[in-house]
Amino acid sequence: MNPLIKISLVGGWLPTTVWVLGLASLIFLILRLRRGWALRVLISAVLSAVLVFGIHWLLVYAFSLLGEPMPNSVIAWAGLGIFAVLIGGWAMKGSKTLRRALTPIAVVCALLLCGLQINAYFGQYVNLGTLLGASDVNLPTLPSQYAKGMQSSAAPAGQPAVTRWRAPAGLPSRGKLFQAQIPGTSSGFHARAAIVYLPPAYEAAHRPLLPVLVLVAGQPGGPQRWVDAGDLAPIMNAFAKDHDGLAPVTVVVDATGSTSANTMCMDSKIAQAGTYLSKDVPAWIKANLNVQPDNSRWAFGGFSFGGTCAIQMGTMYPRTYPNIIDLSGQLEPEISANKSTTINASFGSDTAGFEAVLPMTLLQEKTYPHSAAYFSVGVNDSHYGPDMAVMAAAAKASGMHVKDVQVPGKAHSWSSARIGLRGGLDFLAKRLGLVP
Structure with a gap:
């Protein structure tokens, strides 16, 4: 190297x-x-x-x-x-x-x-x-010994992973990163390889049914950004250290298809990204990994474009992703600062169709009493900060359990996202079944 x-x-x-x-x-x-x-x-x-x-x-x-x-x-x-x-x-x-x-x-x-x-x-x-596109992280493909099929803990599906969990002797102190290809079976979406983080508890001979966190990076970017700039492994390992080896199985997925593309995390003329994230990704995770099948223990998070994607998933598909970590997301997805350009590129002339699937529209029309959302933004983020405050207020009004945080001294940066991810994990830990 x-x-x-x-x-x-x-x-x-x-x-x-x-x-x-x-x-x-x-x-x-x-x-x-x-x-x-x-x-x-x-x-x-x-x-x-x-x-x-x-x-x-x-x-x-x-x-x-x-x-x-x-x-x-x-x-x-x-x-x-x-x-x-x-x-x-x-x-x-x-x-x-x-x-x-x-x-x-x-x-x-x-x-x-x-x-x-x-x-x-x-x-x-x-x-x-x-910067040069030469990552210092060379991730192996997810090996067969980590695939679904090995014996789980005595805790039944739906019960917290922490139930009856005791870390066995010799459990590793750190989790592992792998890459895996998640096909767009239902959506036809062609995604780049996802990155999978398996926490120390996943190494146990009797694996607990761990919760799931799906993450999306900003745009431009890709899954690797959560490893390089987002410090994914150190953050998750630190969380696992404080929770007896337990942490979410984290799958960082590609929601754009390329570094510069912008699907807006929705089904549109551009791509069926919404179907990919809400159907293909969960189906692959449940079929290939020993995880909690009860989606009440699942979360979706992201930074910037990924944060917007998170609240989109939480409002469009609350049964799949009832727990949200929105880090410096936008008020609504966009391709251009000119909203008509965004609508024309994604929905043609169907303005009503575009508006109908926006998070703000859904939060005003529906209630989400079984959902929770963690919003985090840098206090110096003058562009996204005001949007985040509006979104958090709307989520709270819709019945979501909400925590809204401003990160001191940070703007729209990955350093803000790293702090936000830590806070989001702590906020959702009980809902994900990682603490009693």
């Missing part, structure tokens, strides 16, 4: 080095302007602002390449990158050979700083491996 792919992008020596080089480069570029530098800096600043806001508007509203507006801090760092390029152009004029050679290097260093800060906001890439 190449040790370079483990170099962190969110802490350690590399971000510090990039900060130093980036700031020094910006100072170098400005000093290279010499006479008339103030006017050139002003012109570059104004032009970069015009360009970044113009490009942002085109990407979000004209071409619908971004599903929603970017946070102000992300726009600011992108603008600083454009500013560095413009200043670099000024600095190249009249420079001697050495300084002319150093100028593009300085521009690259400044751009690296801006890119690093944008990534820090989202927490999308945690190391060089995740």
Whole structure:
């Protein structure tokens, strides 16, 4: 395994080095302007602002390449990158050979700083491996010895897994990660490989019937994001350590089909993603894993796009997924900031059909007294925070048992999602049958 792919992008020596080089480069570029530098800096600043806001508007509203507006801090760092390029152009004029050679290097260093800060906001890439698509996690295929069929505990289906459970001697302290292909038998949906976490208790000779947690990552992304950026294994292992080896069997599924696709987690003209998640995935889990067949012990969770997906599953299919962990989700699924574009792409001209399956519509029309939902969002998440408050209030009004949490010091990032997942597990532990 190449040790370079483990170099962190969110802490350690590399971000510090990039900060130093980036700031020094910006100072170098400005000093290279010499006479008339103030006017050139002003012109570059104004032009970069015009360009970044113009490009942002085109990407979000004209071409619908971004599903929603970017946070102000992300726009600011992108603008600083454009500013560095413009200043670099000024600095190249009249420079001697050495300084002319150093100028593009300085521009690259400044751009690296801006890119690093944008990534820090989202927490999308945690190391060089995740950035380059070379994961440092090589997951084996789910082996046959973990498949359904081995003897379960004496606790009957529907009873908490903790019933009569005592961790046997020699039980591992950590769970295991595998990959598995879940076919779209009913939906026809072509998903990438899912990731399966089996907790320590699953290693017992007499396995308890463990609850299930289905997870979805953000978009763009895929199941691997919950391993790389979401720290899935450490979080679940820590939970298992505190609960005598018990934790949910966690299946991270692909709800989009590719990194850039957007199915909106529903059945539409785009794909039958709703059927895949509500029928194909549960059917595969029950057929292939020793888990609790009673869906009252099942949960569905996710971050960002996945959080929106979670509340969609909880409102559309409450008997399948009565427990929800919505981490920084949206008020409603979308492909574009322009709602008509979203509706046309997914439902054609059927606006009523689209509105009828939205979580807010269902929460207002139905009651969910047997459901529970955990909502978590970064306190600095100005875009998704207000949506989350509205959604949590609607869920509570529909009869759901709700907990609504704001994560201090966090924005719309994977660091917020990691904290939220821990809180969601604690909130749902009794309902999932993991505590008495």
